[in-house]
Amino acid sequence: MATPFADIxxxxxxxxxxxxxDEEDAGQKLVEASIEVRALYPDIDSRILSGRLDPDAxxxxxCRMVKRAMDNADNGVPSGVGSVQESAGPFAQTLNFTxxxxxxxxxxxxxxxxxxxxxxxxxxxxxxxGV
Numbered sequence: 001m002a003t004p005f006a007d008i009x010x011x012x013x014x015x016x017x018x019x020x021x022d023e024e025d026a027g028q029k030l031v032e033a034s035i036e037v038r039a040l041y042p043d044i045d046s047r048i049l050s051g052r053l054d055p056d057a058x059x060x061x062x063c064r065m066v067k068r069a070m071d072n073a074d075n076g077v078p079s080g081v082g083s084v085q086e087s088a089g090p091f092a093q094t095l096n097f098t099x100x101x102x103x104x105x106x107x108x109x110x111x112x113x114x115x116x117x118x119x120x121x122x123x124x125x126x127x128x129x130g131v
Contacts, residue, residue, distance in 0.1 A: 001031075002034070002035075002038060002045070003034075004030045004031045004033075004034040004062065005030075005033075005034045005037065005055075005058040005059045005061070005062045006030050006033075006034070006058075006059045006062045006063050006066075007027070007030065008023050008026060008027055008030070010059055010063055011026055011030060011063050011066055011067070014060070014063035014064070014067065015063065015066075015067045015071070018067075018070075022070060025070070026066055026070060029065075029066045029069055029070065029104060030062055030063075030066055032104055033061075033062035033065040033066055033104050034058070034062050036065075036104055036106075037058055037061060037062060037106070037114065040106070040114075041114050043116070044058060044114065047116070052116075053114075057113050057114060058114060060110075060113065061106060061110040061113055061114055064107065064109075064110055065104045065105065065106065065110070066104070068104075068105070068107075069102045069103060069104050069105075070102060
């Protein structure tokens with residue numbers, strides 16, 4: 001098994017309100033998030049070793065993944081509420097969550113952070129009728 005990209009100390013730097021009682025679960029989620037990142041980006045370790053990717057990039061991505069999966073607001077309602085619907089009578093309220101099951105996932109920002117560099121790519125257009 002490969003070393004996780006981040007440990008509990010890294011996660012605590014990223015998420016200072018990590019509850020102490022959740023650290024064991026968070027450690028396992030850091031392992032799982034690292035496995036997921038390596039599965040989606042099989043060349044990530046070689047890009048880090050060659051200097052093409054800063055090792056802090058996957059560290060940040062897995063910390064973000066774990067925080068999204070575990071973060072709960074102080075009132076016990078998970079963060080990441082997608083929408084709220086309220087009514088005054090007969091007193092209805094509906095919350096739709098973006099990650100109700102606490103799954104680990106990469107955001108668009110995380111994917112951009114981990115993607116291979118754009119060096120060597122060029123913009124091009126297709127002209128009707130040839131060049």
